[in-house]
Amino acid sequence: MINAPNILVTGSTRGIGAAIIEALALKGARVVGHGRTDGDGVIGADLSQPGAADALWDRALTALDGRIDVLINNAGVFEAVAVDADDQAWADGWGRTMQINLQASADLCRRAILHFRARGEGGRIVNIASRAAYRGDSPAHWHYAASKAGMVGMTKSIARGFAIEQILAFAVCPGFVMTGMAEDYLASRGGDKLLADIPLGRVADPPEVASVAAYLALEAPASMTGAVIDVNGASFVR
Secondary structure (H helix, E strand, C coil): CCCCEEEEEECCCCHHHHHHHHHHHHHHCCEEEECCCCCCEEECCCCCCHHHHHHHHHHHHHHHHCCEEEEEECCCCCCCCCCCHHHHHHHHHHHHHHHHHHHHHHHHHHHHHEEEEEEEECCHHHHHHHHHHHHHHCCCCCHHHHHHHHHHHHHHHHHHHHHCCCEEEEEEEEEEEEHHHHHHHHHHHHHHHCCCCCCCCCCCCHHHHHHHHHHHHCEEEECCCCCEEEECCCCCCC
């Protein structure tokens, strides 16, 4: 990697994303974040809308003077939809989750690959997936698990397809992380019971996940491309 890489991080206004921004800044990276609305160092984009990811890329590229070295796809939603929901609610829940978690990430990965190719210098993609990609999730969240499994499959495909061009791809699969989403889920599903399923005895903190993402973005050797790193307190060991 170059000494001060330019990095785009989606979903950067809280939780894991905010921790990733902080970890990268400490390492001297130049970072543009993404949120629902424009802010200080943050580009607003509603990734539930088709085409929003492409517009986000273009704006980030302008903000970073025409060069992006690393893409970190962190934005995502974790919203319940019951199997016995009415047909429209079911379709809307699946559609929104797939659009934000998988399609928008895929669109950004595509733009990153094309940009890296045009420069002829390679680049890196880090996708924040989930333990659910391998373990599955609750009966009300299997669309979430499916979206994250798709993200892992996409990451591996990019790694295999573009490694010869020095385009590297990695994924991180956290278990529960102490963010707003996890806190709500723990409360709704019985926190003590869920914590008992984590041998470490606690959920991860955002800086723990961020440290892995920053390592993959900046320091991991090229031969690690395609790697999927678990951060789940041994709650699911592959």
